[in-house]
Amino acid sequence: xxxxxxxxxxxxxxxxxxxxxxxxxxxxxxxxxxxxxxxxxxxxxxxxxxxxxxxxxxxxxxxxxxxxxxxxxxxxxxxxxxxxxxxxxxxxxxxxxxxxxxxxxxxxxxxxxxxxxxxxxxxxxxxxxxxxxxxxxxxxxxxxxxxxxxxxxxxxxxxxxxxxxxxxxxxxxxxxxxxxxxxxxxxxxxxxxxxxxxxxxxxxxxxxxxxxxxxxxxxxxxxxxxxxxxx
Numbered sequence: 001x002x003x004x005x006x007x008x009x010x011x012x013x014x015x016x017x018x019x020x021x022x023x024x025x026x027x028x029x030x031x032x033x034x035x036x037x038x039x040x041x042x043x044x045x046x047x048x049x050x051x052x053x054x055x056x057x058x059x060x061x062x063x064x065x066x067x068x069x070x071x072x073x074x075x076x077x078x079x080x081x082x083x084x085x086x087x088x089x090x091x092x093x094x095x096x097x098x099x100x101x102x103x104x105x106x107x108x109x110x111x112x113x114x115x116x117x118x119x120x121x122x123x124x125x126x127x128x129x130x131x132x133x134x135x136x137x138x139x140x141x142x143x144x145x146x147x148x149x150x151x152x153x154x155x156x157x158x159x160x161x162x163x164x165x166x167x168x169x170x171x172x173x174x175x176x177x178x179x180x181x182x183x184x185x186x187x188x189x190x191x192x193x194x195x196x197x198x199x200x201x202x203x204x205x206x207x208x209x210x211x212x213x214x215x216x217x218x219x220x221x222x223x224x225x226x227x228x229x230x231x
Contacts, residue, residue, distance in 0.1 A: 028094045035097045041084060041111040047121045052109050053082040059122070061160070062086070062131040063115040063148065066210050068096030070133055073208025075105045081128070083108045086115035116153060124159045129166045134212040137173040149180045158189045161230040168207070169226040172216035177224045190228040200225050 024032065041047065049057045058081045065071040065085040075083045085108060087093055093112045100108055111118045138146045149169065157167060167190060171177050184190055194200045203209065203225055213223055 031097050039110050041109050041118055049082050057082050058128040060129040061127050067092050068099045070208045070210045072099035075108050079107055086111040086118055122160050125162045127161050131168045133170040137176040149183050165230045167228040172221040172223045191231050193227040
């Protein structure tokens with residue numbers, strides 16, 4: 001077996017999530033067949049705003065959008081921006097397609113699969129924001145290398161963000177919270193924007209709640225909201 005360095009593309013293909021879901025109902029399957037081809041990221045080739053949306057507009061990117069509540073909320077707030085959402089679960093993609101249809105969103109493109117495969121096809125310094133909300137925590141120590149907040153993926157994220165752009169991270173997992181703070185505090189290309197506890201303990205007004213966050217709150221979990229600026 002060929003050895004790979006921690007940051008190379010083959011190592012990044014490890015995957016930072018799981019992709020099996022529930023069987024689709026007839027209406028859901030029809031929605032996927034009709035709508036997904038119209039809103040999908042192209043399978044091959046370089047990507048940019050013109051390729052995806054037909055004009056040169058600011059781009060935002062969400063890794064693992066769940067059922068699409070946050071992605072749709074952000075897209076609705078900024079219709080002049082283009083939003084790229086990646087999610088390995090088919091059921092999550094169906095949820096996002098429902099939001100796109102119900103909210104008449106023309107500024108969203110979806111990819112069902114590995115977010116890093118799409119991210120690496122974008123130009124460097126092309127994103128205004130990148131979101132990573134409630135990622136799979138991979139709680140066992142031996143699986144820590146599979147967490148998205150690790151040097152390899154974060155190096156790519158840093159390259160794709162514009163200077164001054166935001167990386168937003170949300171989690172309700174204490175281990176992932178501590179791990180992320182450790183990884184991010186060691187970097188010199190991001191600056192944490194929190195100045196007081198409320199800055200990371202209270203969800204910002206422009207941060208739509210996801211169903212994962214609502215579920216965590218019902219269970220009595222704390223939720224942490226991190227905003228880092230690319231420098």
